[in-house]
Amino acid sequence: MSELPLRAQLASVLGRSAAGLSRATGRGDGSVIGGRVALKVQPDLLSRLSRGRRLALVSATNGKTTTTRLISQALREFGAVATNEQGANMPTGHITALSTEKSAVNGVLEVDEKYLPQVIEATQPAFVVLMNLSRDQMDRASEINLLAKKWRTALGKTNTHVIANADDPLVAWAGLGAPNATWVSAGQRWKEDSWCCPECGAHLNRESDPHWECPECGLARPQAAWAVDNDDDTLVAPDGQRIKLQLNLPGDANRANAAIAAATAAGYGMHPERTIERLREIRSVAGRYTSVVTMGVEVRLLLAKNPAGWLESFAVLDPPRVPVILGVNAQVPDGKDTSWLWDVDYRVLRDRRVFVMGERRTDLALRLETDGVPFEVADRVDEVLGRLKSERPDITKVDVIANYTAFQQIRTAYGRVQ
């Protein structure tokens, strides 16, 4: 990186010291402010910082922070990795990540869905990793069909290699725009945004899931080289080798993330068996899936920001005797519109104790009432624990599912455990 022009080097150093200052003054983790200063000084810094590296860009509606972490964990086998693991996923965050690890040849960058086309153009990545696309924060996000189209166009203008989920029709259609692709059968639980053909609009034939095909234009699921066998907790590699996953992150969504990560790491030369070994070391990602112990109760924190995320969270809940707290806010990072609560089916919660919290708990209350799920209203986690302990002193576990700011509030109040 030393051949960077002086102005770019200066910008990079300035960015880094701003990040240091931000951390030192406790105003944030520094990953955004550093990049913002650097961008002002040198707008094409991102391109310059990317040169000579082998970058993987990771984008999706759900799981991009986790998958970024998984891939970089695998690639650290080869040495330093430039990555924005704290989730600052816009160009300023990418500049910070790349200038923090100047000499790292390998890089893994989480990219916000809207920014993916411009970041592909700026960084000319070796790999673009795509997992899923579904409705999310519609009051400020792009329409997802439009987004898929922009991805497809941007990928068509590069030499990049796509590693993508063949089971998500929108993602597959976007990925088919790239010159090279490795397909992973990573599954798709939430299908409400992909009943229709991304190419021509016809109702897709999806009866033999995960296969899908369009009866009108012939678009069909690409043949997958890698696959996840959820029932057997196993990754199936292209040569047919079956590798037990046994991850320490829960659920099918994380099996999917791990499979995509293994396929990506293989592109860098990692053997999948070794990749999976390294992935087992991860127990939480930026607070997600963390358990905090408070008042003697293990409280597990699950972040879910949109209908697809809530569906995945329901699938990893502990047995019904473990109560669950649902928390919903509607601040800017959450989206101001809570309409999506009506897209989720809550009936699976009928046989457990449910508490509702957060600024928009009345929306949740009506939603649960409509699905016939009994619930109680609460203000805080410790209040819920107090109530539960007075009835069942032997209670040991509670799950929490919350959207973004509700999750962060709970995480801040009960300990920032990594």
Added chain:
Amino acid sequence: MTDTSSALRIVWIYPDLLSTYGDQGNALILKRRAELRGIPTEVVHVHSSDPVPEHGDVYLLGGGEDRPQILAAERLRADGGLARAAHNGACVFAVCAGYQIIGESYGDDESNPLPGVGILDIRSNRGETRAVGEIVADVDPALGVGRITGFENHRGRTVLGPSARPLSTVVRGIGNDDRIEGAYQGQILGTYLHGPALPRNPELADLLLRWRVGQLSPLPPAWGERLHDERLAAALH
């Protein structure tokens, strides 16, 4: 549900194309508020590849992105079932993109007018700006609904023809044109209050039920009424 021939039939049109953000809520809350009064209901989901049944009581159309909206309008026009049901007196409740396509015409992403299903005398096109946020409006007193609240997220601007009446007067937000929100004509009703408009406005849900079954027994205020009042207070704060 034993006798489905006498059940209230709620037909949800094209959940695969017109279900962008919480539209399912309208079907769920109609069913619940009917069943709480002992009225059996049946909810039918009609995919875009299937014919639209003509003997429903309430037809629901949700929101959709630009391309799904165009596809839905083309299919509904080719199918003809919704228009026939409407002419035979069925109730239609349409929101956002669904509201636009039951009109005479609506605009595509380059503001070219495209033909709608033509069961509501409105014409829609694109405005300069996107209307995003909480909306509050006072419904035509003839409908006995009062003040409604919801979330709007659209670029449409809608003009009413002589056969349609304004659903409501805007108190906060944009609606059709800054002044008027929604339209109705007989039992065909459209609004820009997207997604779960009926859960957030129990009286509007009851209006549709009343149109189909006549007098309704009152329900004790519950979470729906509470949410309505809470959102109203927040929007006017």
